[in-house]
Amino acid sequence: MEDSALEKIEMRPIGFVRRTSPNEDVRDRSLVSHIVLIRDLAQAVDGIEDWSHIYVVYWLNRVPRTEEPVLHFPNTEPESPPLGILATRAPIHPNPIGLTLVELIGREKNVLLVRGLDAYDGTPVLDIKPYPDWEQGRFLVVTEFRVPEWLTSIIKQ
Amino acid sequence: MEDSALEKIEMRPIGFVRRTSPNEDVRDRSLVSHIVLIRDLAQAVDGIEDWSHIYVVYWLNRVPRTEEPVLHFPNTEPESPPLGILATRAPIHPNPIGLTLVELIGREKNVLLVRGLDAYDGTPVLDIKPYPDWEQGRFLVVTEFRVPEWLTSIIKQ
Numbered sequence: 001m002e003d004s005a006l007e008k009i010e011m012r013p014i015g016f017v018r019r020t021s022p023n024e025d026v027r028d029r030s031l032v033s034h035i036v037l038i039r040d041l042a043q044a045v046d047g048i049e050d051w052s053h054i055y056v057v058y059w060l061n062r063v064p065r066t067e068e069p070v071l072h073f074p075n076t077e078p079e080s081p082p083l084g085i086l087a088t089r090a091p092i093h094p095n096p097i098g099l100t101l102v103e104l105i106g107r108e109k110n111v112l113l114v115r116g117l118d119a120y121d122g123t124p125v126l127d128i129k130p131y132p133d134w135e136q137g138r139f140l141v142v143t144e145f146r147v148p149e150w151l152t153s154i155i156k157q
Numbered sequence: 158m159e160d161s162a163l164e165k166i167e168m169r170p171i172g173f174v175r176r177t178s179p180n181e182d183v184r185d186r187s188l189v190s191h192i193v194l195i196r197d198l199a200q201a202v203d204g205i206e207d208w209s210h211i212y213v214v215y216w217l218n219r220v221p222r223t224e225e226p227v228l229h230f231p232n233t234e235p236e237s238p239p240l241g242i243l244a245t246r247a248p249i250h251p252n253p254i255g256l257t258l259v260e261l262i263g264r265e266k267n268v269l270l271v272r273g274l275d276a277y278d279g280t281p282v283l284d285i286k287p288y289p290d291w292e293q294g295r296f297l298v299v300t301e302f303r304v305p306e307w308l309t310s311i312i313k314q
Contacts, residue, residue: 009216009281011166011252014243029292041243041251048244050305057214057254059166086171086198086285087205094198095168097214097284099256101299116297124166127254128243131302134312135186140273142258143300145288148207155291 013124014041015110017058022121029116032105035125042110045128049107053131056117059124060096087148098123101131170281171198172267174215179278186273189262192282199267202285206264210288213274216281217253244305255280258288 015037024031035056037045048054085092098119106113112128133140147155172194181188192213194202205211242249259271269285290297304312 007169009168009170009283011168011254012164013166014251027292029297037243044241044243044251046239046241046244047305048241050303051244052303053299055256057256082203084201084203084205086194086201087203087208087287089286089290093284094171094201095283097168099212099214099284099286101290101297126166126252127250127256129246129256130244130304131299132304133246133258134308135184137312139304139312140186140258141300141302142210142288143298145298146207146209147287147289147296148204151291155294155296 011059011126013059013126014038014128015125017117017119017121017123017125019121024121026118026120029118032113032115033117033119033121035112035114035117035128037110037112037125039110045107045110045112048104048112048128048130051104051130053101054104054112054114055129055131056098056100056102056114056119056125057127057129058098058100058119059126060091060093060098060119061122061124062120063091063093063096083150097126168216168283170216170283171195171201171285172282174274174276174278174280174282176278181278183275183277186275189270189272190274190276190278192269192271192274192285194267194269194282196267202264202267202269205261205269205285205287208261208287210258211261211269211271212286212288213255213257213259213271213276213282214284214286215255215257215276216283217248217250217255217276218279218281219277220248220250220253240307254283
């Protein structure tokens, strides 16, 4: 891979996450929060209320970016082998992008009300995408999948 | 929203999409392609082969970025109302980020073999995330959802 190909990519937030209280446990997926889009994008969400779920792509601005050792221990049994940071859903990534599939509860102009967004108050939002994706004649919803052993043991707890 | 909050966010590609042929129809989800990560990130995917599916977040570098009119007509019946660009899965977005859930077929060092990635040869990859997400005790897989009427009519065709 030539270094010349690794040019910087620049983005700007399309909005920000707003939570009722900064002390909320963002990992509690039952909680509701707001995505406040910049006002110029109010029309960009016309029709979004017809979808029940959307992906939110955001920027983990509190997470230190890492360029280095690429191993991470998931919070599980001590005998777990080290894992690549891209092989977990740990927030520490070369590009700390967050991705959460949330329930869209409502929309008022440039503000979306969502449930299940595990992002802090003030988090910059980069993009939103309706769920699910599709191809000719079918929705692309994956219900059969395989996950690592260490995750299965977490889920069983 | 204060302009001061809309600072630029910078990322670098973690790798690139490589396709067997540049003439392939990228919308054909049965096709297989490669994600070639930069060599320094080979270890970052240690253990990823235990997942059957991953999200690929990429940069639509061939899509013109739009700052403006935020309406888009999905390719459907003529009487469809105009839609906000964020209310479709159109590639034209303020930040042209691509997101596809793909099947992970194999991995060799820093190269992932995937099926279903609808991205052109040379597309910069920003992040990858194992599927699915989870919270305490359960996988977050959404099988019940609501979509707009115009999409239902496409899917029925």
